[in-house]
Amino acid sequence: DAGVxxxxxxxIKTRGQQVTLRCSPKSGHDTVSWYQQAxxxxxxxxxxxxxxxxxxxxxxxxxxxxxQFPNYSSELNVNALLxxxxxxxLCASSLGQGARNQPQxxxxxxxxxxx
Amino acid sequence: GENVExxxxxxxxxxxxxxxxxCTYSDSASNYFPWYKQELGKRPQLIIDIRSxxxxxxxxxxxxxxxxxxxxxxxxITETQPExxxxxxxxxxxxxxxxxxxxxxxxxx
Numbered sequence: 001d002a003g004v005x006x007x008x009x010x011x012i013k014t015r016g017q018q019v020t021l022r023c024s025p026k027s028g029h030d031t032v033s034w035y036q037q038a039x040x041x042x043x044x045x046x047x048x049x050x051x052x053x054x055x056x057x058x059x060x061x062x063x064x065x066x067x068q069f070p071n072y073s074s075e076l077n078v079n080a081l082l083x084x085x086x087x088x089x090l091c092a093s094s095l096g097q098g099a100r101n102q103p104q105x106x107x108x109x110x111x112x113x114x115x
Numbered sequence: 116g117e118n119v120e121x122x123x124x125x126x127x128x129x130x131x132x133x134x135x136x137x138c139t140y141s142d143s144a145s146n147y148f149p150w151y152k153q154e155l156g157k158r159p160q161l162i163i164d165i166r167s168x169x170x171x172x173x174x175x176x177x178x179x180x181x182x183x184x185x186x187x188x189x190x191x192i193t194e195t196q197p198e199x200x201x202x203x204x205x206x207x208x209x210x211x212x213x214x215x216x217x218x219x220x221x222x223x224x
Binding site: 040041042045048105 | 119146149151157160161164212213214217
């Protein structure tokens with residue numbers, strides 16, 4: 001039973017560039033949430049996708065956008081990268097956004113470094 | 116929005132002792148409270164969760180208690196082992212998860 005997988009594992013970018021991170025949910029899950037985890041902090045909610053639509057959004061600027069595909073996989077896009085965007089980006093999947101607050105299972109994350 | 120405070124930020128215990136981590140939340144509408152364990156360089160792993168219609172839940176050596184009136188919940192680990200050493204995060208949710216800043220638990224042999 002495949003768990004949540006994310007790619008790439010590490011990424012180095014420079015300020016102003018754009019980045020795309022990818023996530024495949026756990027088998028059987030249909031909802032994907034993205035989090036940003038700064039060093040020494042708890043994960044911070046970015047947004048959640050269900051049925052290919054953004055359903056919930058945290059306090060992040062429009063530079064952060066996403067997409068969900070018919071196979072439930074998801075992408076996180078960040079434009080105009082800033083030094084402060086350096087963090088671990090975590091994807092979590094769950095089942096049934098309509099039935100809220102189902103357990104979320106995390107991937108290993110993508111470590112993004114901005115130079 | 117929701118705000119979750121977690122204490123202590125670090126906790127050192129001897130193997131076999133108990134460990135308690137406490138969290139408070141601000142949104143009285145929050146109804147789901149999971150706890151995650153994150154080892155260095157690894158993914159957060161869900162270890163236990165509790166919903167607002169339950170006051171206590173136990174799973175082997177770990178237990179969580181919830182006091183809705185006071186808006187706080189706690190994680191209890193008994194008979195700690197060195198492999199329990201990790202960062203533990205509490206979270207509260209009405210619609211989305213809000214995490215605390217984490218507690219680094221160190222269990223010494």
